[in-house]
Amino acid sequence: MVHRLRPEGLDFAGTAPVRLVFARQIAASPERVFHALAEDVAGWPEWFTAVASARPAGDGAGREIRLKGGTRFTETILAAKPDELYAYRVDTTNAPGMRALVEEWRLAPAGSGGTRVQWTFAADGAAPFRAVLRLARPGLGRSFRGAVTALDRRLAAA
DSSP: OOEEOOOOOTTHHHHOSEEEEEEEEESSOHHHHHIIIIIOGGGHHHHOTTEEEEEEETTTTEEEEEETTSOEEEEEEEEEETTTEEEEEEEEESOTTEEEEEEEEEEEEOTTSSEEEEEEEEEEEOHHHHHHHHHTHHHHHHHHHHHHHHHHHHHHHO
């Protein structure tokens, strides 16, 4: 069953009832990381192992994402500032209990020439969903670290 979520804006990344924030420094430049996030949507499964498929939708204004395990999302891009910020909200999903979800990827040049990548997972939902999400923090952190490490390797090999 598909659920329509609340259409939150970019500010939700700072005000959501549940905010999970993870950061990691990688060697790739902000320009290359931004390209992988915002412009090579179909390439996400190559570096983010939780993603089974990703494709642009709505002439690039949105995305359709399918995770391993069957969860599906349709998303609207909220911000795409080259080399700095990529953010989107989930409009519909088949995941139960979720009411709103915004994900924000902030990029900043690192002193060593690489990029500091910060991912904010901002969500709201029924009390059981919020509780499970808080318990899932360590797993989401591992998933993020593995994804940006794989992305860095992928960009170095390209």
